[in-house]
Amino acid sequence: MAGLKLVAAPYIYVCTRMRVRKTTLLPREEYMRMLNMNLPEITRLIGETDYKQEIDELGTTFKGIDLIEVALSWNLAKEYQKIQEITPGTLKQFTQAYLRRWDIQNVLTILRGKMQGAKTGKIKEILVPAGSLDKVVLDRLLAEDSLDKIVEMLKGYRMYPQVFIREYPLSKESGSFSRLENELYKQFYAEIIAEAESGIKGGKLFLDFIRLEIDIKNVKTLFRLRADTFEEDARSMHIQGGTLSATDFAALNTVKDQNEFIDILKGKIRQKSIIELLEEMRSEKTIRDVEVRLTRVQLEQMERMSKRNPISIHPILVYLEKKKYEVFNLRALARGKESKLPSERIAEYLVM
Amino acid sequence: MAAEVVMTVEMIKASQMGMKALGAGIAVGLTGIGAGVAEMAIGSAAVGATAENKDMFGLALLFTVIPETIVIFGLVVALLLLFV
Numbered sequence: 001m002a003g004l005k006l007v008a009a010p011y012i013y014v015c016t017r018m019r020v021r022k023t024t025l026l027p028r029e030e031y032m033r034m035l036n037m038n039l040p041e042i043t044r045l046i047g048e049t050d051y052k053q054e055i056d057e058l059g060t061t062f063k064g065i066d067l068i069e070v071a072l073s074w075n076l077a078k079e080y081q082k083i084q085e086i087t088p089g090t091l092k093q094f095t096q097a098y099l100r101r102w103d104i105q106n107v108l109t110i111l112r113g114k115m116q117g118a119k120t121g122k123i124k125e126i127l128v129p130a131g132s133l134d135k136v137v138l139d140r141l142l143a144e145d146s147l148d149k150i151v152e153m154l155k156g157y158r159m160y161p162q163v164f165i166r167e168y169p170l171s172k173e174s175g176s177f178s179r180l181e182n183e184l185y186k187q188f189y190a191e192i193i194a195e196a197e198s199g200i201k202g203g204k205l206f207l208d209f210i211r212l213e214i215d216i217k218n219v220k221t222l223f224r225l226r227a228d229t230f231e232e233d234a235r236s237m238h239i240q241g242g243t244l245s246a247t248d249f250a251a252l253n254t255v256k257d258q259n260e261f262i263d264i265l266k267g268k269i270r271q272k273s274i275i276e277l278l279e280e281m282r283s284e285k286t287i288r289d290v291e292v293r294l295t296r297v298q299l300e301q302m303e304r305m306s307k308r309n310p311i312s313i314h315p316i317l318v319y320l321e322k323k324k325y326e327v328f329n330l331r332a333l334a335r336g337k338e339s340k341l342p343s344e345r346i347a348e349y350l351v352m
Numbered sequence: 353m354a355a356e357v358v359m360t361v362e363m364i365k366a367s368q369m370g371m372k373a374l375g376a377g378i379a380v381g382l383t384g385i386g387a388g389v390a391e392m393a394i395g396s397a398a399v400g401a402t403a404e405n406k407d408m409f410g411l412a413l414l415f416t417v418i419p420e421t422i423v424i425f426g427l428v429v430a431l432l433l434l435f436v
Binding site for chain 1: 408
């Protein structure tokens with residue numbers, strides 16, 4: 001017993017650090033204040049928080065919205081890398097597996113940027129080197145102009161080669177990477193589920209977290225498909241591993257009546273918090289509103305899980321998610337202000 | 353027929369003193385282990401909290417030494433055993 005406790009000490013250390021770090025995230029009041037500010041004021045305010053180092057470092061090179069964009073990306077990447085450094089044992093393994101999604105995002109950003117002929121520097125600004133592909137690898141990929149060569153280079157890394165072999169030619173032909181993106185994320189979720197189920201200690205808790213995320217993603221996709229008039233094959237959008245099966249997912253997509261759709265969906269989902277939210281969705285709402293509410297429920301549920309299991313992977317993952325949404329919020333705020341959108345409109349996009 | 357062991361008063365007193373010493377040792381030893389186990393978790397959390405926020409140091413230190421009281425109880429019991 002004493003042996004087990006001694007192993008737990010670094011876990012307690014990291015989980016406490018994450019909980020304290022979570023308290024330093026921007027509260028709702030700060031966002032409300034920022035909504036009444038202009039871009040230079042927002043930049044100054046961000047520069048007084050945890051983003052100070054990045055704002056100071058990049059202040060001479062970038063200005064305005066670019067400064068905020070790059071500073072946020074750098075800070076997020078730095079934060080994620082730091083967490084990977086301090087997490088011990090299986091927590092590190094799970095954290096790295098969870099952060100591998102940024103590899104997909106970075107690679108797709110490079111591919112899309114190159115396809116549209118964007119400048120290398122401009123693409124680099126929005127990359128977040130938080131996954132297994134670090135800055136050096138991403139720079140090497142960015143240096144290549146040919147998409148084929150970029151994909152060829154990826155074969156040496158853990159970047160789902162089978163998916164690329166299967167989907168890349170089709171994506172290249174159609175000029176859209178959306179299908180490739182879907183398949184990459186599906187493979188990503190399949191792999192982290194396999195990792196969580198491989199019998200590693202703490203895997204069950206990691207799996208609960210992933211399942212919640214998949215459920216929320218599937219529900220979001222269903223609402224998006226409903227908002228979209230274009231008829232698509234719903235099965236290809238479904239992510240395996242959650243409580244919704246592919247058959248249920250496809251069947252739900254064919255239901256036209258909103259009340260009937262909510263009733264069936266409530267019967268399929270097991271998460272109580274999602275069921276409660278679905279009840280509020282009976283009246284027609286904008287897709288943006290639905291997505292923000294679902295994200296909020298997801299974060300609240302994750303928070304509850306982390307309180308129930310204080311010494312587990314949960315406090316770490318909750319912090320990773322909350323930090324991600326803080327960066328998303330600040331970016332949305334800055335972009336909204338840059339585009340001179342009214343404050344009420346920007347507030348709709350914030351997850352507070 | 354086995355030889356009978358004859359114990360003198362001095363021998364009995366020495367044996368009692370030995371038992372007291374053993375009891376005192378166990379009292380301090382076990383409470384020490386208990387305090388160590390308790391402090392391990394609190395100490396890890398305290399160091400983690402202080403690493404993120406330096407202002408937490410005083411409070412974290414206070415929480416970390418609270419299990420020390422268990423050793424003090426053990427020490428008191430040991431002293432009572434040995435000297436009362």
